[in-house]
Amino acid sequence: MKKKPLVIVKLGGSAITAKDDSRPEVNAANLERLAGEISEALKGNKFSLFIVHGAGPFGHVPAKKYELNSGLKNAEQVIGVSETHQSMEELNYAVVGTLRKFGIPAIAFQPSVGGILKNGKLIKFSLEVIEKMLEIGLVPVSYGDVLLDLDKGVSILSGDHLVMYLADKLKADRVILVADVPGIFNSDPKKNKDAKIIKELSRNSIHLIKEIGSAKGTDVTGGMKGKLDELLRLADRDIESEIISGFVPGDLKRTLRGERGIGTIIKKDS
């Protein structure tokens, strides 16, 4: 049996959660719309799909409270690991449930069972299980989480790092990052109303990003900069990625159906 192309979709935390300082909330309306688009795109059964979602306040709030990213230093943090994971699982449960509501055979994939970090980087993951899940048509749904770390005791696995690791190890055909921006702008859209989305980026055109980086626009936070570095490394290995908006109806469906260039494509220099 020929393996179907593998698409990895990252649903950014900002696209599926609501910002609320008191109690983390799912952005149910947007999540439902995205799930509906994924469901539409899956009809025809042309590709395998692995989904990773971000954390939003579900992960960042408890992880920060217990300082989990600076390593394990006291017993109190062990309760923090428990709390942080449970909070992420709550979000994951909502994402998986919503996907199944649209007929998608989604299944939770707890990264802290399958993965081990070393100084914050994945060195092990349950790849064999993932491959078999994809083979029978399941859509695994993983997430950023707190993981065991051989150097630090515990550490945070970001959804982005997981996407990059899996795309590389599983030789993904395509990586789609669903963000709260429609792509990478050539200048800060909050300061410059003529700012435009860069259609394609590669190492040769990365100088454009440096300008944006120095502008410190909200569209290119440290997070986006780090993400882009990793996406360029993926591109080096011939895996193309695209950053699209999680808020423009139809964009995810069209991208999943094979359309390219709705957002910003990150690819190898031709």
Next chain:
Amino acid sequence: MKKKPLVIVKLGGSAITAKDDSRPEVNAANLERLAGEISEALKGNKFSLFIVHGAGPFGHVPAKKYELNSGLKNAEQVIGVSETHQSMEELNYAVVGTLRKFGIPAIAFQPSVGGILKNGKLIKFSLEVIEKMLEIGLVPVSYGDVLLDLDKGVSILSGDHLVMYLADKLKADRVILVADVPGIFNSDPKKNKDAKIIKELSRNSIHLIKEIGSAKGTDVTGGMKGKLDELLRLADRDIESEIISGFVPGDLKRTLRGERGIGTIIKKDS
């Protein structure tokens, strides 16, 4: 650092769920009492703890509906895998949350990420992750689940099978099975009001069980018979187990604190 003794506790599905044909329910009152006893017993920090819980209607109802134990035969079952896992995760979420309410640093441990079956038997599990979780003081909480099976596509991992596998691989010092009966009776207590709990069982005294088996009492269902066979195999490897009641207040705490013989002990012939 000397490793602490490892205790594996199985919370039987019948002790933590309520029978309800329409909608699975957690037996919250009993679960809370058991969590409180575990919390008390953990004070003093004398042992590492791994908890496995059963499924009750959360697992059995969807698994039966989609005939998941007879292997993967059609696409409809793939949704069944998704549904069955999500239902088990719901129960696990309640168990982990209740344990943490009592101060226990519990963490979900999704078996379908860490494990692979071959013809219904575990051939792989995330043992390294478990060992590290125990080392930092986490209490992993796993469960029966639907897993990938190299021969059958998918199959059911029972909580009991997981307990036996882990007890063997992790060299557990003690295995405690919390059931809906206070141990193994010498005859069917529903038919014989003089039926007594057998205090100790080993291969030499197993003939007592055969009598009970033929009586087909509800205290020794096929489930209990199969469980006993596995417990005797554990005993062969010098791992002692004990079946105790999940409904007699204090029994779990006392057993965890080191008391022996409250229920039925299964051990090697001396």
